Amino acid sequence: xxxxxxxxxxxxxxxxxxxxxxxxxxxxxxxxxxxxxxxxxxxxxxxxxxxxxxxxxxxxxxxxxxxxxxxxxxxxxxxxxxxxxxxxxxxxxxx
Numbered sequence: 652x653x654x655x656x657x658x659x660x661x662x663x664x665x666x667x668x669x670x671x672x673x674x675x676x677x678x679x680x681x682x683x684x685x686x687x688x689x690x691x692x693x694x695x696x697x698x699x700x701x702x703x704x705x706x707x708x709x710x711x712x713x714x715x716x717x718x719x720x721x722x723x724x725x726x727x728x729x730x731x732x733x734x735x736x737x738x739x740x741x742x743x744x745x746x
Contacts, residue, residue, distance in 0.1 A: 657705050665696045685729045692722030 671694065674687040699715045 657701050661698065661701055661705075664694050665699070666696045682729075682733075685726070688711070689722055692718055692725075696722075715744050725742065 668691055671687045671691045675684050675691070678684040689707060695718050696715055699711050702710060703711050703715075712734070
């Protein structure tokens with residue numbers, strides 16, 4: 652029963668990633684594209700977590716953590732860009 656549920660969830664996550672890729676390409680503004688990219692990252696985290704559960708392994712844990720860190724950094728960078736127009740000051744320090 653768990654295997655069937657996990658496979659259905661993997662298919663739904665794949666469809667969700669596909670829809671987010673469409674939004675990433677067609678997005679009318681930059682904010683839509685960033686939100687789609689962040690959602691792709693979150694869906695990939697769930698996808699990899701489910702694959703780890705199905706295969707009963709922790710081999711993909713490092714990839715999962717790297718994707719989570721990159722998704723967080725990209726979201727924070729974009730928010731900082733929207734707030735002040737730059738991510739890093741001219742003297743090299745962040746605001």
